[in-house]
Amino acid sequence: MPAGPTAQPQVQPQYAPAAQAWPPNPTAAVSIRGLFKRFDRKVAVNGLALDIPVGSFYGLVGPNGAGKTTTLNMVTGLLVPDAGTAMILGRNVWSDVNAVKRMIGVMPQPDQIFDRLTGMQLLVYSGMLRGMPRAEAASRAKDLLGAFDLAQAANTMVTDYSAGMTKKICLASAMIHSPRILVLDEPFESVDPVSSANLKDILIEYAKTGGTVIISSHVMALVERMCTHVAVVNNGQVCAAGTVEQVAAGEDLEDRFLQLVGGRHEAAHLAWLDGGARDSVGAPAGAPVGAPVGNAYAGIAPDGRGAAGATASAPAAAQPGPGAPSGAPSNESGAR
Template identity: 40%
Template sequence: MNDSALTTPTPSSLPVLSVEHFQKRYGDTVAVRDLSLSVEAGDIYGFIGHNGAGKTTLIRSIVGAQAIDGGRIRICGHDVARKPLQAKSALAYVPDNPDVYEFMTGMQYLTFMADIFRVPDDERTRRIGELAERLELTDALGDTVGTYSHGMRQKLVLIGALIHEPRLLVLDEPFVGLDPVASHELKAILHELAARGGAVFFSSHVLEVVEKLCNKVAIIRGGELLTSGTTEQVRGDSSLEDVFLELVEKEA
């Protein structure tokens, strides 16, 4: 695999992502209660739970899309609430249903993302070229996004997320809509990012992918963290699917 699309992030002894006693309410309903976890450099961290468990609520707060009602979230030491620009400059986010301006061409969108993160012209050209080739999107970059399939939009947004070489990549169901070749390539890209000292935090319903790809995992139910740790510790002698079902049924 070509690994030059991502360069080594600046080393740091701080966690790439630190969530401390996080809480979020919607009216009188507590969506997430007293949740703490830490994502270190080199981690590919899976975050799993049933629909409505609180996964997206936490992710939206991590990326600064909604306010935090309690606790603290820090990215590379930067408090998301107090230093949002510093925190956001170190991360990239790909939602489960990416919303992209349909009137733009793929290249215009990627140029727009590179401008936001002030990526130099020579660097953006190299990174776009390499990532588009790996995800087999090169031939479509001149087409408008309105003509793209869901899978093509997913690839485009992934390239846009990686263009500034984030320390933390946050993904919500990243493999939905991707063909097998693109899924395989994305897994390789995530491993490369982690090997360079970055980190990946992603939610998925596909537990087999989480089990094979992630070195750490957390399980949430009803807004509360049931367990977290290395994948081997959480899984034990069972499959991750068996552990997940057993924990969820026990808590229910």
């Protein structure tokens, strides 16, 4: 999606070290400086800095363990940082936490909701928690249940929902008070294509009317298609941020992501995973189950007994190489 009229494109991608020196931007939807969080000896977020423009559809991407969720938890007031500043629409997240919580909608995790309520009850409860009158909350809950194809399940307890239905009710509960900023961690995970398309329409419309959407996602094609902006997080820092076009820099976003975060390595090749050329225990196709392979005995005999007594006829490829330890058991004995 192209940058909306209200988006304030960041001219250059940001790089974390330089960004630390800038003061927070009070006109940004979210402005983060020097955010730091350590869990015991693990530094999860390491001086992260980022500005998210008002009206943007902002994707946060990064490898597993990069620090996305920890960052979002700190920005939404769920987790106290060890250091740094985060502002939401000019308000400090930790000194003005009540004002901030009214302005943001955070998608709860499935284990954080009261799943003994029905979908309708959960939404009404979520609205009333944010100060909405019951009648208005009920009316919006009905709209949301319809929009997410959950009308039939309105009176079913959430504990009986499927994973995708639970995800949708979590999303709906983040939206019911019409927040100015929506923070959604992996919002499309396990949601079916029809509901996803409906949700995307709702979110795009919301961003067009000035709302800011922040999603974390591993689906690069989705980020490229839906988001106006993207930040790549790696090792607890932002390694590139800006409009999707700026960060992609003329390449496919996924390729650019792989260049930025690295991580493609030899472990991506598993010699034993060969789709049938060898049997499941490493013997050549067609070899009797339980045939010894190199120095290792690879399985059990067809009759279910152990391999003792099996004679060696391992293929050359499975023979120990010249560097094999001299004390290694020989194939003669078969078993080890």
